[in-house]
Amino acid sequence: MKKIILITLIITSSLQGNYLEHPKSKALIDELVIEHGFEKSFVEDVLSSAMKQQKIIDSISKPAEFTWTWDRYKNLFIEEKRIANGKLFIKQNLKTLERAEREFGVPKEVITSILGVETRYGKIQGNYRVIDSLLTLGFDYPRRAKFFRKELVDFFLLTRENQLNINQIKGSYAGAMGYGQFISSSYRAYAIDYDGDGYADLFNSVDDAIGSVANYLYIHGWKKEGEIIYDAYPNNVRKVFKPNKALSKFIPLSFNEDGKEIYFIGDDNFVAITKYNISHFYAMAIYYLSEELTK
Numbered sequence: 705m706k707k708i709i710l711i712t713l714i715i716t717s718s719l720q721g722n723y724l725e726h727p728k729s730k731a732l733i734d735e736l737v738i739e740h741g742f743e744k745s746f747v748e749d750v751l752s753s754a755m756k757q758q759k760i761i762d763s764i765s766k767p768a769e770f771t772w773t774w775d776r777y778k779n780l781f782i783e784e785k786r787i788a789n790g791k792l793f794i795k796q797n798l799k800t801l802e803r804a805e806r807e808f809g810v811p812k813e814v815i816t817s818i819l820g821v822e823t824r825y826g827k828i829q830g831n832y833r834v835i836d837s838l839l840t841l842g843f844d845y846p847r848r849a850k851f852f853r854k855e856l857v858d859f860f861l862l863t864r865e866n867q868l869n870i871n872q873i874k875g876s877y878a879g880a881m882g883y884g885q886f887i888s889s890s891y892r893a894y895a896i897d898y899d900g901d902g903y904a905d906l907f908n909s910v911d912d913a914i915g916s917v918a919n920y921l922y923i924h925g926w927k928k929e930g931e932i933i934y935d936a937y938p939n940n941v942r943k944v945f946k947p948n949k950a951l952s953k954f955i956p957l958s959f960n961e962d963g964k965e966i967y968f969i970g971d972d973n974f975v976a977i978t979k980y981n982i983s984h985f986y987a988m989a990i991y992y993l994s995e996e997l998t999k
């Protein structure tokens with residue numbers, strides 16, 4: 705009986721994973737120590753306390769953008785509570801939003817919609833330890849391993865640069881963090897200090913979050929006087945897209961909404977939103993919500 709219990713314990717612990725013993729850990733440790741100057745014992749401690757989580761792999765394998773219908777996606781994000789809280793968010797942060805609009809050209813309703821869709825305006829920033837997410841996906845999810853392995857190194861660098869506790873930072877199952885759910889490389893590249901304390905804090909500073917989202921969209925091609933989408937008719941969509949390559953930056957879109965097919969043309973600013981999250985449903989939801997917030 706004792707023996708059986710012991711075996712069970714061993715199996716359980718190896719399933720949860722102690723990432724220090726993972727075959728891919730040695731190369732990571734070497735890279736962090738040799739190329740980036742981390743203490744070996746520090747990296748080893750972090751890896752030995754990190755856990756593989758099957759839930760993370762299950763979640764990333766079936767994202768809403770690919771498995772849901774547009775109606776279901778739209779109903780989740782464009783609903784009364786999110787609209788009302790968005791209007792309240794604008795009221796409470798009007799000065800900062802107007803400054804971001806002036807400096808980056810991104811309307812306050814669009815910035816607000818991104819924060820609303822990502823985290824309900826900062827309320828739900830994710831409950832996974834980011835170190836667990838990035839090790840699980842970087843080491844044990846072959847389809848996206850290369851991407852997440854790179855984010856993992858960026859996460860070590862980010863937490864060192866910003867003096868964050870690498871073992872405590874939480875985020876989404878995919879390692880996205882803070883109000884605007886920035887992944888580590890985006891945090892390092894596009895997060896800005898917007899409240900003047902000299903430090904970009906996307907977890908606690910709503911001003912920094914607002915400035916950083918606007919900066920991200922601006923750098924990814926947002927045009928001040930540009931459009932997100934145009935309405936289109938099916939014939940028009942074909943006419944515009946097939947013969948005229950000069951217009952190929954536009955994206956033809958059709959969505960089945962409330963039982964009928966609707967047609968749109970995505971412009972520069974639609975493309976900029978997809979750089980935030982590469983999904984047509986996502987960009988469309990941001991557009992719809994931002995329209996509701998202008999009312």
Ligand SMILES: [Ca+2]
Binds near residue numbers: 896902912
């Ligand atoms: Ca700041």
